Amino acid sequence: MSNLSSLLLSIEYLNEEDSKPKPEKIQIKENIQKVTVGYFNEAILTKEGNVFAKGEYINSKNPKEFINISSLIKNKNDRIIEDIVSGYNSIYLLTSNQNAYGIGLNYNNQLGFDSKTLPKTQKPILMMKNxxxxxxxxxxDCVFLLNSNQELFGCGYNYYGQLGLGESIEETKIQKLTKIQNIPKGKIIDIKCGNSHSIIYLFNGLGKYTYEFTEIKSSLFENDDNILDISVGFHHTLILTSKGKLIGFGYNSFGQLGTGDTEP
Structure with a gap:
């Protein structure tokens, strides 16, 4: 998406009774920096540091209306946003003061609070500082927060061990942000989260979360091949290497690995 200056953003909605998409035009009178999409939400970060979002769990009165959620942060010093990330049912904000906020649904503790006392919030709540x-x-429905000391914390849905907390963690929902201890050595470059698994990309290689971190076998890659990009779907993963090699693994019942069959 080029030239993200003042723009007329068009989002298409498909009418169930009409096969033709009908675009709905939304005017954003600020310079767009980033757009994220979750299953139940959409969020727009502007260069001015504001976040406009919409969704069923963001604005229940009018889910199709974009509202400025950064202006709802209680601490006025945290209202300039540097980054946004969409989860399945929630949106996460990183402020210019390096504080993390969450908004939306919390039924899997993905906002770092007990879902019984806080099932959802339509105002951003502070999750962690630094x-x-x-x-x-x-x-x-899980989230990872990395601090300035390269310490990683996670919370949320953990039924398949996607938080990488080890087999000793039996809880399917991690309520509080918990430090992830068993990370292989290396600088964390990126983390990709699917519905039932998470992938961590380290400077010195690639790791995978099972119940705890497990290195993906280096035999998949040639000695002088590097990872260019990683994409994580609902239950599968694709890796693109610098030599143009595409590596896929995971759930394949719908043929999403492109192997020509639908073997799981």
Whole structure:
């Protein structure tokens, strides 16, 4: 998407009774920097540091209306936003003061609070301070927060061990942000989160979350091949290498790995 200056943003909605898409035009009178999409939400970050979002769990009165959620942050010093990340049912904000906020649904504790006392919130709530980066995914109900010391914390849905907390963690929902201890050595470059798994990309290689971190076998890559990009779907993963090699693994019942069959 080029030239993200003042623009007329068009989002298409498909009418169930009409096969032709009908675009709905939304005027955003600020310079667009980033757009994220979750399963139940959409968010727009502007260069002015504002976040406009919409969704069923963001604005229940009018889910199709974009509202400025950054202006709802209680601490006025945190209302300038540097980054946004969409989860399955929630949106995460990183402020210019390096504080992480969450808004939306919290039924899997993905906002770092007990879902019984806080099932959802339509105002951003402070999750953690001193945060350098936030990781989640549009099909994920878990979140990772990385601080300036390269310490990683996570909370949310953990039924398949996607938080990488080890087999000793039996809870399917992690209520509070918990430090992830078993990370292989290396600088964290990126984390991709699917519905039932998470992938961590390290400077010295690639790791995978099972119940705890497990290195993806280096035999998949040639010695002088590097990783260019990683994409995580609902239950599968694709990796693109610098030599143009595409590596896929995971759930394949709908043929999403492109192997020509639908073997799971």
């Amino acid at each position: 945060v350098s980066k936030i990781f989640s995914g549009n099909s994920s």
